[in-house]
Amino acid sequence: MKNSSRRGFMGKAFGAVAGVGAVASLYAMKRSWDPLPSVKAAGFTTLDMTAYKENELVVEKWRGKPIFVLKHSKEMIDTLDENKSQITGESLGEIDKKRLVKIGNDYFMVTIGLCTHLGCIPGYNPDEKSFLCACHGGLYDDTGMVTKSPPPRGLDIPPFRIDGMKLVLGEEGPEYKKMKETGITL
């Protein structure tokens, strides 16, 4: 019947217009769930890197997450660990430093202190120079590299920018971008 199909058309057209409005309101609803500007503005932490002592783990806070800062001693840098080399197949001497952040003449491990397995906080053993995650026994070395599974990858490195002797967490500097490109961190 011609008549009823035309009626159907207008009803559908009205439904479509109402649908457009509903979708537009979904956009406003989505925006309402975005993190607030004040939350985003608070997403930057500046660390004064002159304050840390060698081989002493300090836990800072950035975006509500624990940040491990570990200043490497000369001895730690110089230690050549054959095991690590075997895991990654890279030449000795290279391996330690590429996960570290160089500020002045010092090397620092700066990572998010959450196990990449399921998010527990690993504990540091200064004698062994390793991090043990108590939840499922994951083990990391003093650069945050995994030495024993289950963690799928090394500790994640937060976005950072080097500003003289300061480190700004939350901003992406060239050193961080390079780490990301080379796949050292996610």
Added chain:
Amino acid sequence: MAHFTKAKSLHDWLNQRLAIDTLRRVLATEYWIPKNINFLWAMGMVLAITFALLLVSGIFLLMYYQPNVDLAFDSVNYTIMQEVGYGWLWRHIHGVAASVVFLIIYIHMFTGIYYGSYKKGREMIWISGMLLFVAFSAEAFSGYMLPWGQMSYWAGMVITNLFSMGGLQLDGLVEWIRGDYIPAQAFLNRFFMLHVLLIPLAIIGLIVLHFGALRIPHVNNQDGEEIDFEAEAAKYKAGNKKESKVIAFVNDFMSKDMMVVSIYLIFFFYLVFYHYDFAMDPVNFDPADGLKTPTHIYPEWYFLWSYEILRPFSTNVGLIAFAFAQVIFFLLPFLDRSPNAVPASRRGLFKYWFWAMLIDMIILTGMGKLPPEGIFSTIGLYAALLFIGLWIVLPFITKFEKKV
């Protein structure tokens, strides 16, 4: 257990379990509405849409609102209004809808009174509607507390003080309602609970009751004509839509409803974006201060008429008059003794009663906001006396009404 066969389609599967075809027929396609109606019959749908707007905007406000006397004001005026993406939109929709919903409720009520839609089997529609009015009033009042501005605080103070019942001096009851000597943290928390949980639940339940009450007596029509719904429905189904006196709820009635809703929404969103001040009192943008009463305090406009019935009398008389005003509308179906369920224009003295009541309530509303001084207070007193008088004479003038 019923007998189930292998379903031929998802529709069939659901139909065997939920009887969706029957539901659709009973609630929509064969729910018969008289054809002889005007746009005032769409106010129910307008109210449903407004309630939906209140619910959705309220959900988003609830996610950032802090029911704490130290944080509430800033969580509304800073976090929601200035930080949350489109938070201001939710608040303006919520505030404007809370005010406009009462305008529509009053139009809906006076439509019912004018066309006699509370009579002859429709009493429960009226009573459930009045219960909804009370629930909406409680919802509006509890919501008004939440921004914790000056008007919130002082309205909370004054309204809870009403429960001391004047000369009875039930101060213990007032303290029990507040959970404190003054409106404070306990008060804010319990009114927050009432506003976001208990009263909305009651409202949703009452809406179902209100719709249910409508199903058997059917909707009234513009001329109060008694319609044989079965016979007219048969005509409609036989294809004589033009001759039938009834239409289907879906799509016939719904399409008209949507037309009215669409025009209403233009008006509504104009208020939301360009004229919201009337619904959000400027004084409530001052944070609550228990040591300083605002110069002028008055309820929101939709409570003004009953407030003005309270105000011109001494405490005890005022409270009795106020209580009278709150319950008397419930009794309308029983106070109206006339056998006629026709528009007021055809009902003799009741015609004048209707317009006098409407105008008197508008006068009470206007006077309720003004400072109680001089001529305004005198007008308010006479309008309040007239209101009471009109209800007293109602049974008498309707008893002697001629049958039409």
Added chain:
Amino acid sequence: MKELLILAVVTFFTLVTYYLVEPFAHSQMHKHFESDGFAYKDLPAVTKKGDASRGKDLVSACIGCHGIEVAGFQAPMDAVSAAATFGVNPPDLSNAGVVFDEKFLANLIKNPAHALMVEHKFDPAKGQMHPMSEYYATGDDKEQEVADIVAYLRSIAVKQEELTPKMAFETACGRCHAVNYGNWTQIGEKPKFKKKQDELAFETQLLDYQDYLAKYMGTLPPDLSMYIRSRGEHYIETFIENPQNYLKGTAMPRVGVSAESAEKVIEHLKDVGDSKRHERETVGKYVMIYMLIFAIFAILWKKEVWRDLH
């Protein structure tokens, strides 16, 4: 047609109710004043033409209490000690020349209590001296010297178009009024603290300042965060032009801002209290256009459905 008549009746009663509870009720409850355009007609005009270079030497009379940072004069006291001494921190005069009206400034220097309209509080006959003393001329032409000082202050201030709403607010209002939503306190912007001790030290200073201020003013001047919504633009404008209009006997002085600066002060209050106003206007336009289209389709659908029914 009948429906239109019903609509007219409903609209009529709605509008009458609206008129009674909004425009009419407010006209009965609140006094209304019109702005004079910040002309300060009660103050005598400046007759002499000032010379900024001479004014430069004369401001030595001011820097005993006021800082003028752009000219290298630090405030002699920090905000809290200044409030302890004077009741309120005297403003830095760097931008006074642009924020305040020229005629007002000249009159202020000559007779502060009169220009500020606080003579009811400061009556020298009763020994109530305004903390800012009248200017004593070094030579015998006081009018000329005052004009020179004003000319100097105008010469060092930023240009009107460089004056931001925030700067205007801070100079004109910010030493008495906090604006929590703009992170502003009476002793300046509240910094971000890393250590709780530093934060508490700042809070203590602020509370001290507020105590002195409250004693001086009689009550702590209110936070202005939401004043754009609680008072509205017109009220604020006419209030700062002459506070005595609305609040007879208030301790709040006439601020003496120029018309342009008053606009900027109000702009700043909008920025902190109604920061989403631009978004509201844009979104409002789109929603109204959408609702019109929605209504057209709804009407067309109804017409189609009802064609079979009538």
